[in-house]
Amino acid sequence: IFNPLDSRSVVWSHTEEMRSLAAEEIANSFIPVPEDTKEPIWYQQAQLVLANIWKKTANNEEVRQILNASYQDMRFFLQGTPATQCFEDPRIAASVRFTLSSQT
Structure with missing residues (x-):
């Protein structure tokens, strides 16, 4: 199982996947939007x-x-990317990071 928060995780490379799929497509499959949300x-x-x-x-x-x-x-790492907007307010960033950590 791939878990980016666990250094013992199976060796899976997002860079290899991105040769055939866009990063957004891969992220959408990792973090699907529940139909009932x-x-x-x-x-x-x-x-x-x-x-x-x-x-x-x-x-x-x-x-x-x-x-x-x-x-x-x-926030500094993502500066200059579309994801910067997620870090304009620390409370919003905390919610986004919680969702991210619960889904990856």
Whole structure:
């Protein structure tokens, strides 16, 4: 099982997957929006963050480091990407990060 938060995770490479699929497609499959959710925005924003992390990293260790980084470090890392909007308000960022951590 792939778990980017666990350094013992199976060796799976998002960079290899991105040769045939867009990062957004992969993120959408990792973090699907439940049909019964009343607030799909949190899932969509988590997808956006994960896709942009994948676009800026070369391996799973880098992904794991970013997903475990502080709010400020993650915000700095994603600066200049569409995911920056998720970090304009720390409360919104906390909700997005919670959704991201619960789905990956």
